[in-house]
Amino acid sequence: MSSEPTPAGMNYLNFPKGIKSWLCTLDHKRIGIMYLLFICISFALGGLFALALRLEHLNPGPLLFTAKQYNQLFTLHGAIMVFLFIVPSIPASLGNFILPLMLGAKDVAFPRLNLASLYIYVIGACFCVYSMIAGAADTGWTFYTPYSSTTDTSVISMTLGAFILGFSSIFTGINFLVTIHKLRAPGMKWFRMPLFVWALYATSIIQILATPVLGITLLLLILERSIGVGIFNPALGGDPVLFQHFFWFYSHPAVYIMILPAMGVISELVTTFSKKDIFGYKSIAFSSISIAIISFLVWGHHLFVSGQSDFADMLFSLLTFLVGIPSGIKVFNWIATMYKGSISFETPFLYFLSFLALFCIGGFTGIMLGSLSLDVYFHDTYFVVAHFHYVMMGGVVMAFLGGLHYWWPKMFGKMYSEFWGKIACAFIFVGFNMVFFTQFILGAKGMPRRYFNYLDQYQPLHAFSTYGSWVLGVGFLIMGFYLIDSLVNGKKASDNPWGGTTLEWTTQSPPIAENFLETPHVTQGPYERGKVAH
Amino acid sequence: MNTTSIINESLMGKGSFWFPAARTSLAPHTDQLYYWILWASIASFIGLFMVVVYFLWKYKYSPTNKVASKQIIDNIPLEIAWTVIPSLICLVIFYAGYIGFLHISLPPSNATEIHVVARKWMWQFDYPSGIKSIGELVVPVNEPIKLIMTSEDVVHSLYIPNFRIKRDVIPNRYSRVWFNANAIGNYQIFCAEFCGDGHSAMLGSVRVVSKEDYQKWQKEQNSGADLPLDVLGEKVYNSKGCNTCHSIDGSPKTGPTWKGLWGSNHKMSDGKMVVADENYIKESILDPKAKVVAGFQPVMPTFAGLLSEREINGIIEYLKKLK
Incomplete structure (x- = not known):
C-alpha cells in the first residue's frame, strides 16, 4: 500500500503513477484490474478457438484442420476456458476489487500474497502458452490416462501450467478467507455481510481443500510421463480409472468454484435493480455453504459408465440430486426478491435475467444427467456439452458480465453506453441459445463429443450451431468496443449510479487507494433500504 | 423369417x-x-x-x-415448501433412474x-x-x-x-x-x-x-478356404471392417474409395505419387501409416496378424474388379 495518502481529486487509477507502481502494487483494486485484463485476454483466446472449432463443424469432413489439430484445439479451448478464464474469473478480478470495499476494509489481509497470486497466474499462463507453441496437448482438458501418458504432444507443460495455476487459486482462497474473518468493518456481523461475500467465502473453502488434489494428480501424471512411475497407465501397472477419480475429486468441486461466486453476483444484481432487500438472506447464505460441502461428495457422477461399482453409482446419483436442491432454493429466493420491488431494466439486470433462464435450463438438464439410466445414454455426447455450457457460460459467464457491467462505473468511474450494452446482451443471449440448445438435440440424437468428423445426418444441426457462434461472436465484439470506448468517451459515473446499498457504493468512483476516507461503521443489514438515496 | x-x-x-x-x-x-x-x-x-x-x-x-x-x-413456510417439494420430486426421479440402471447393467x-x-x-x-x-x-x-x-x-x-x-x-x-x-x-x-x-x-x-x-x-x-480369391476379398471387405472407412461406389469416407483404386496413380501426403499395385496394397494393410493418401487422416490401424496371406490376396483380387 502506498505510504502517502491519496491527494484530493486523485484515485487508485492515477495515483501513484508509473508502470512500476502497477507492477509492484499491493492495492487489491489494481491487482483486480490486472487480473481482469489477463482474464479477458484468455477469454478472447479461448473464444477464438471455440469459433474455429464450430467453423470446422459447418460440414462433415475436413474443412480447416486435421484430426490432430482439431483435438489440440478443443483441448486448448477447454484448458484455457477452465484454468485461465472461468476458475479465476469472478473471484480474482471482480472479487479482488470488490471484496475489501464491500467489507469496508482498506485491502485484503495479505496484499503481498495477493500480488504473488497474480504473478503465479501469469507464470502458469506462460506454461500453457508454451505448450500451445511446442506441440499442444491433444488429450482434452481432462487429461484422461492412459491416453495422456502415451500421446506425443506436450502434456507435461500444459499440466504443469494447470498445476502452477492451482497455487494462484489457493493463494486467493486463503487471502479471502482471512480477509472475511478479520477485516470486516466495525459493526459488520456475519449476517450483515453482502451475499457476494458469503459466496466468495464458500468458494474459498473449496479452493483451499480441492485444488491440492488436482495439483497432486497432475504431478503424478507428470511423474508417470517423465520417469515412468506406474500410477495410472496399465502398461506400467497403474489404474486409469484411479486418475478419473482423482481428477474429478477436484474438478467437480471446481464447478462450484466457478458457479458460487456467480451466484453471489446474481444476488447483488437482483436486490439492487429491484430496489429491494434480498428475500431469504440466510437461505441464500447457507445454501452457498451447503453447496460447498456437498460438492465434495458427488465426483463419481462423472464415472457412471467408467466401471465403478453399481453401489457407488447409486450413492453418487443420490448425492448429485441433493446438491441440486440448494441451487433451486437460491433461484426461488431471487425470484421472490422481485416481489413488490421497483424493477429497472439496465444492462446488468438483463444479464441477471439471462442467467436465470439459462441456469434453470442447465439445472433441469443436470437432473436428467444425474439420473443413472439417462446418463448411460447421454454420457460423453453433445447433450453433456450443451448442459455444462448452459451452466458454465449461461450461468457463470452471464453473471460475470452482469457483475462487470454492474461494477464497471465503480472500477473506472465511467459509464458505458446503455444502448449498446442492451444490444450486445441480446446478441449474446440469442447466439448462445442457437449454439447450445441445438447441441441438446444433437446429443439426444446420439452425437458423441470430441468428434472431428460426424455422420451426414447431423449436418443441419451442426451448421445451425455454427451460425449461432457467429451471432455470439458479434455480441462480444460489440461489447469489447463500447467498453473500451467508455474508458475514453464515457460519461463520468456517480458514486452510486444504480442505487446499491452495499459499502462499495458509499465511496467515490473510482475509489481512492485507501478505499474509504473514513472507516465505515455498519449498523444495519447489507440490503436495508430507506437510508439510501437513489 | x-x-x-x-x-x-x-x-x-x-x-x-x-x-x-x-x-x-x-x-x-x-x-x-x-x-x-x-x-x-x-x-x-x-x-x-x-x-x-x-x-x-x-x-x-x-x-x-x-x-x-x-x-x-422472509417467509418460512414458503422456504420450507420450495425446499421439501423439489427434494421429494428429485427422490422420485433418482429412484426411477436407479431402477432403470439396474436393468441396464445386470x-x-x-x-x-x-x-x-x-x-x-x-x-x-x-x-x-x-x-x-x-x-x-x-x-x-x-x-x-x-x-x-x-x-x-x-x-x-x-x-x-x-x-x-x-x-x-x-x-x-x-x-x-x-x-x-x-x-x-x-x-x-x-x-x-x-x-x-x-x-x-x-x-x-x-x-x-x-x-x-x-x-x-x-x-x-x-468356411472360406475353397472360395475364389475375389469372392473371399469381398467377404473380408464386409466382415473385417474395411467397409467402415472405404466405399466401393466412389464416395470418399474416412479413407479413400476402393472404386477405381487398382493401378491408379495416387498423391501421398508427402507429395509423392504412388501406383496402387500389389506391394502398395499389402503395405497399406499391414503398415497403414507408411504411405497416407493426401487429404486423409492417418487413422487406419494395422491389420497385421488379423488377416491371413490368402485374405490379403483376396482383397487385391477384389480391388482389381472394382473398376
Missing part, C-alpha cells in the same frame, strides 16, 4: 424429434424417464417464468413505483457372451463359435447378448444409440454391457471416449439378424 418385422434403417435411422429409434426391450424405459423429466421441467420452467414475467411487468420502475412498495424479506444369466477388444481405432468381436469379426457385430434378434470388453491401448467406450447403452472399455480390465435387440436391422456403434486422431472414425455397426440367418452367417464365416 420370424415374426419380427424387418426394418431397413441406414444405421441410426429415423427416430423421434429427440431420439433415434429404440431397438431393445429396455430402451423405451430410458426414453420414458427422459420425457417424464422433460415435461416436468418444461412445466416448472414455464411456471417459474410466468411468475418472473408477471413480477417484471407488475413491479417495474415507473413514476408511480419509484421505490419498493413493501420490503418483504445381464440375464442365459445371455450369449461375445468378447470385444477395442484398439486404436477398431472394434474386434470374438464369438463363442471361434469366429472373429471386425467393425461389425452380428447378433441374433430377441436374444440377450452380453459383451465382455477390454482395450489394448487407451480407454474407449462402446456406444450404441439405438440400444441406449454405453460402457467404457478399459485396458487391463474387463467391463460388461448387455442388450436384447428386438428388431432386425443395422445399428450404429460409436466410440464415446476420446481416444485420439481416429476417435471419430472408430465406428462400427451391429447387424441384428434372424436366428436362421445367424446360423447361416456362422457357417459361412467358418
